[in-house]
Structures are given as C-alpha cells and as structure tokens.
Amino acid sequence: MSTRALGEAEGVSLVSLGEIKELAEVGRPTVSNWRRRFSKDSPQLGGDRRPPFPDPVGGSGSRPLFDAEDVAAWLDLRLIPDAEPDEDGSLPTYGDRFRRGLRLRGLVALRHELGSAERLITDALAVCAMAGQGDDQRAKALSDELLTDVETADLRVARAVRQLIGELGSPGAAADTVLGLAERLESDLITDMTPFPLAELISRLAGPLDVVSPGSDQPAVINLCAGTGELLFGLGDIRGHEGILAVEPDPLRRKLISYRLLAHHCSGVNVCADPEELDTLRPSAQRNPDPGPERPSGTTSGDVVIADPPYAAGEREFDDKGPLSWALEAVRRLNPGGRGLVVVPSWTLSRPRGATPTPNARMREELLSRDVVAAVIQLPRRTHRFRTGAEHALLVLRNEAAPDSRGRVLLVDADRIARRVGGAWPEYVAKVLEDGRSPTAEEARDFPVSATRLRGEALLDGRSVLPAHRLGTKEQGLDHFAATLDARREAATALPQLKEWIGDLGVARRVPGSEVTHRRVGEHLRAGQIRLLAGHRIRESDIGDAGLMVVGREEMLGTLPLGQRRIALEDLAEYPQAQTTERGDVFLLTEHGVRTLVDDAGGCVLLAPVQGLRIPAYREFLAGKLLPEEVWMRPHPLAQLLAAPRNQHRGSGSLVRRVSVRDMDLPGLAPEEVAELEAILKETDRQRADVRRQLAALDNLALRLAAGVADGDLALRRRPGRA
8 A cells, every 4th residue: 555545544644845835835945944954863053942844754755745734733833924913812823824725725625526616615605604694593594595505515515614714713714715715626716706906906996985884775885796706805894884785697606705795794785686686675775866867766876886797708899788888887876976996898998989880889989978987997917817818997987077077087007007016006006096197198197088179189089998099198208309419419429420411410399389280090091091901821831932022020020031931922822812012011010019111122921910001192102193292101201100109008908919000190290391201211221221231241250250260270360560
C-alpha cells in the first residue's frame, strides 16, 4: 500500500511543501526557510527557540509529504505579522490560516463526490443561512425551501461549514468564503460575479447607506440584477436596512443570494424574480412622490439603482430589450436627486447611428436627449476577466440634472487612469466625478449633448460616445512652437550637412482668429473625400517571394522588410474581393496606437488588420485633371496627421487595443498649407532615407571588419602620418 493510501486509511491528511505554501498563504521560499532553519540539525540562536519543523512521514526525497496536523500545530506557534487581533483579543497564527485552507480544500474535494459545484455551494450556504437565523429557534419563520435544503445537505459539507463558521466567527463570513471558492470549484457562478474593483467603484459612487436611508414609503437601494450579491454587500453594512430591494431572474442565484442575506442577518431585504414584481412587493412603496409619463404612479423607485447584468456573448444590437434597456429601467425607478449606476458593454456606446437607427442607437439617443446621463466611465479592460474579449462601461445616471450640468455629460477614461495609477483607480475615478473634472484632459472631460455652435462637437451627432474615442485633445502643458524650434535646432546640430535646409524651414505661431476646425475621418468617408481600403485574409501558403508586394502587420511594425513577402497573380485570383493599392494610398495599422506608411508606387495587397485610405482627388491630380489648389489633402500629410498624438490614444478593446479609423480627426487646412506640409515631409523622408543608407553602410563596414579579423584574414593598422 502506498504512503498516500496508508495515510488516508488511517485518517491522516498528508500535505506537500507546495500545499503547505498554498494553505498557509505564504511563498515557497518561506516554507523552505522554515524547514531549513528549524530542522533538528540546525542550531537555533537567540530567543527564537521552538520545536523543530515536522519530519516527513511519506513521499520521496524530491517530494516529501508531511502530517497536516503536525504542520498545523507547528504553525500555531508562529503569529501572522501585522494581522488584526480577533474579537477575543488573540492574534491569528499561520496555523489558523493553514487549518482554514485545509478545511476549504476538503470542501473542494467533495465537489467531485457530489457531482456538482452548485449542489455543494447550495448546501453550504443553506447551512450558513440556518446558522444566521438561529438554527431551529426560528424554523417556523423560514421558507420550506431552506428547511429542505438544510435537511438534504451532505453531512460532510454541513460539518465542514459549521467548523468554518466557528473559526471565522460568523455565518456571513463563512458564506462569503464559500462563494469565494467558486473558481476552484469550477462553478459557472464565477463568470457573472462582479469583480471587487468594480464593486468598490460603484460603492464609492453610490455613497454611504446612512445617507440614502429609506423614507416612510420608498426603498433606498434597488439592485436590478443582484447575482450572488457582490454589489449589495459592496455598499457596506446592509443589516437592518429595510429599504433594500433586489431582482435576480436566475432561480439558483436568487436562492443563493437569499441564503447569503440570511447568513448576514439581512432578513429585511426582498429578492424577486422580475423588475415588475418590485411594484407588487410593497403596496405602501407604490405612492410615487413625483409621478410622470415615464414613471407612472405605483412604480417603486429608490435613491440608488444599481445593475451589473450578465451580458451574453451575443450583442443584441437589434433587440428592443438590449443592454441599454437596463439603463432606461434604472432611470424609470430613480427618485428625484437619486443616482443610477449601470454596467453596459462598450459596443452599445461606440456603434455609429447609421442611416437607419438600430434599437440600441435609439435607446442611447433617448438617454442622452432626456439629459439623464451624468457620466460615462470607460472601465479598464478585462474588468470582467471571465468575459473574454468583452469591454464594459459604467453609466452614471440621474433623474434630473443640476442647473450647472444640464445638457452636458462627463466622459471618463478609467482604462487610461488605471494604467497610470494602478489599483487605486476606483478611488481616483470617484474623485474625478466628485470634482467634475480631471487634471489630465485626456482622462476626463465634459461634453455637450447637443451642438451649441455650427459644426461643434456634441454627443448626439450619431457617432461613438465612448470616452477613448472622444477624449483626443491637444497635448497638455506643451508649447508646440517652442518644441518645434527645439527639434529644428537639435536636427541642425546632429546633421550639419542639412543645416541650411533646416534653417530655411519656417515655423510660426498661428495667427489668433485663424484656428483650425477638426473633422472626423468618418465625415470625410461619408463625403467621398477618402475611401477606406480593407485588409484581406490570405492563406500563408499562398504567400511567397514573387508577385505583388504584400503589406501586413509585420511590415508595418518593421519586423519584416517591405517586399520580402509577395503573392503571385494566379494565387491572388482565388481572392476575388482582394484589391491592389494605388500610388498615394496610405497604409494604417491601428493596433496599440497608429502606424502609417505612404505607398509611393502602388500595386500592393493589404493583409488584415492593415487598412488603407485613398484620396480620390489625388489620383486625379496626378493625372493632371486637378490643379494643386483643388486638392484638399495629400498622402504624406494625411499619414502624419493620422499618426499625430491626438489620435494615438483613442484605442478601445479588451484583448487588442485598436483605434477606430472613423473616430480619428483631421484639421481643416488650406490647400496651400497642405502642399507646403507635403513638400517638407517628402524632403524629410528623402533625407531620412539618405541617413539610413549611411548608417547601414557603417554597420556593414563594422560587420566586415569584425568578420575578417575574427577569421584571421585581416590585419588592421593605421596609415602613416595619421594620428
């Protein structure tokens, strides 16, 4: 019989060094250090004398196994540094933590015997709920469903949970701990749980519960999609609050949150299956203080309405009950002066209106036109880490706007904020909303809902309202005139042979009153001033070294030289949708910023995700059909203006940050300014190419010298008369 089997037969639990590390929640080096420092053969100096670390009772030399009880007893002698004392004043030890981890490991092991993670969690939370209500003392007041679940709960689960309650000190803490095991239990519940940072942000924006204490006939908080309760418990101590209502359509989650509430002694929270049931739960709460056409009398409303719905992978853009319907429902149930907080997928805010508005576009315009959107917060990507590829935003809603904020919406890019401040982003974002602004304009700025001047920027213009797509602004704290003069001086110093040309480069501040206006690339596309060329998906086996040049991600990033990859015409014929580029087309790669390249020859094939932009007027100019002053834009200026810093940071997307081509903007320049800019940029490119050839020649010289000396064929010496 093996050591492991022998241990199990004798009722002994065996653990490895790696398991000790996990159960005691320390690093592997810490366990190794304990074993080495406190071995029988190691001298113990000073006052740190204690029994030696337990000897292995099985396993092998490379993977020793230890008796778990011996390890726990040894860890009882080691206090956890900086830990808060328990209610009885005693300080927790690593032994306490180790035993809890061992007990939880036992619960996880039962999952396979019970056949279902949901069954195990239900049994455990039923035991916690019964313990929270005093076991048999109030059995008559408890639901038949809870009593049945407690009676049919697996005895091993019940025993482990009761031990956990005794160790943690409360049924509520035990219920929270069991739900925290959902990922280890491989339960689908984990995919819809609200992440802690998001729950923290919503809690900060909702405010303390004492401020929104319920009135005589209205609840304080309504959670339209309660799940297993992360948002409700994130609000703070909800015990004793009678004015909290929750909605959860899924029967299993509705049962679990009910049991969790009972475990926390929150018997006053009502949980129903449908939002319409809110109006029937409490007849006294139906006396709406401010009935209106959008919220008739009898509608239960609250001071805070929150929701983080479990959006499915299907986007439902054409569904009348799409994601934004949650926001409309939240607004309908808000009291005057209340605040709604609803999580929505980012695509609901980024899809353009189009000629025929979709239901999603109509709901978005309704929210904006009714002036009920106070802020749009673009959440950090992968906020919901189990919703792969999904990106989310938080809508901050109001019943009525304050006089100084009417007709305006604050856009906040929390993704950019999180990259700068790290895990403290919820607190920072809450401060931004409190102040109504951010010190960095690219992170937050308020926008008008409707245009206040001709061609002014507004959120009701049918375009994306996602913060990353709207917050492209001037570089803050930068004097472009001074910075350009510094760059010209540095270039003249580094390239003395170009000093005369660089010195003739005239730079001046723009005359006040002649400020340029910006137009989105999408507007130019609709007007026919630019054509968008899509990249194609071509099999790798069809790409060789002969035929038309292929331009893909590798060429744009510089990892492959232009012209190395090609496709034969006969292979290209298998892709009827593929089109070749023309002279003057601009290549774009918009992943993690914007990279551009001008096609000076034409005849290239673009590979997705590379796209192209074509200026139809430029082709006519090359053919002599248009005069220079009739060309509104030229290729080299277009490429550089698209790659300017104001367009670089408009990216969105959870897995790959992409910049929307249609949401980039271009300044409106006079034809003569465009022509001058193109001449300067083309000359700059020519000089850059010359310098690169010189550098390549020097690199090649150094390579050949080193190779010749290394092989013993060259002997280097100075020429006579040279110092």
